[in-house]
Amino acid sequence: MREFKSELIPKPRSSILAPEGKFDLEIGCGAGLHPIQYAIAHPDRHLIAIERTLEKFLKFEKRWKSHECPKNLVPIHDDAISWITHNVANEQLQRVFILYPNPEPKNKNQRWAHMPFLSHLVDKLAKDAELTLASNIKSYIDECVELFADYGLKLKSLSTPTLPGRTHFERKYLKDGQDCYNLVFVKV
Numbered sequence: 001m002r003e004f005k006s007e008l009i010p011k012p013r014s015s016i017l018a019p020e021g022k023f024d025l026e027i028g029c030g031a032g033l034h035p036i037q038y039a040i041a042h043p044d045r046h047l048i049a050i051e052r053t054l055e056k057f058l059k060f061e062k063r064w065k066s067h068e069c070p071k072n073l074v075p076i077h078d079d080a081i082s083w084i085t086h087n088v089a090n091e092q093l094q095r096v097f098i099l100y101p102n103p104e105p106k107n108k109n110q111r112w113a114h115m116p117f118l119s120h121l122v123d124k125l126a127k128d129a130e131l132t133l134a135s136n137i138k139s140y141i142d143e144c145v146e147l148f149a150d151y152g153l154k155l156k157s158l159s160t161p162t163l164p165g166r167t168h169f170e171r172k173y174l175k176d177g178q179d180c181y182n183l184v185f186v187k188v
């Protein structure tokens with residue numbers, strides 16, 4: 001496993017800081033369908049949702065405003081690796097969502113199961129915290145099932161999402177008749 005070097009990670013672009021205490025985090029939330037639904041469905045939880053692509057983030061922000069800016073959801077335009085590395089304390093995260101990450105078929109080092117950052121992210125998870133990862137690519141899922149244990153993540157469940165879908169990508173894949181997979185891991 002390659003070592004994660006936090007000193008090499010650039011400072012975040014966003015000046016928004018992490019809240020005090022434990023919170024939930026979504027990485028790469030795209031146009032924000034899931035974080036908004038999640039925040040509305042869980043008014044007692046606090047979610048930070050990060051998207052680095054400006055065009056998608058602006059759609060997310062617009063959607064957040066059109067839902068009256070749920071106070072328990074903070075949209076952040078940034079690279080999640082920078083923001084988390086510099087802002088989140090160890091054991092501060094209760095639930096993490098990585099829904100339909102870029103598949104990176106030709107770039108193994110950019111896939112979550114091979115990213116040194118994953119070990120750093122696991123340090124940020126509270127004991128018993130959950131990490132949810134979804135993909136429509138079975139080989140991506142198989143790789144996570146096989147390798148996440150090396151990072152101290154135990155598989156709790158594997159399910160197959162159904163329509164209408166929680167994210168824009170999930171909706172599209174399910175409408176196209178593709179299988180989707182949802183993994184929930186627990187920090188051990």
Ligand SMILES: C[S@@+](CC[C@H](N)C(=O)[O-])C[C@H]1O[C@@H](n2cnc3c(N)ncnc32)[C@H](O)[C@@H]1O
Nearest residue numbers: 028029030051052053079080099100167168169
């Ligand atoms: C395939 S899209 C899925 C978007 C959304 N989760 C969905 O399911 O509709 C992956 C998203 O992750 C974002 N992303 C990838 N790496 C990121 C990073 N390091 N920080 C923040 N966002 C990232 C990309 O910009 C892209 O919008």
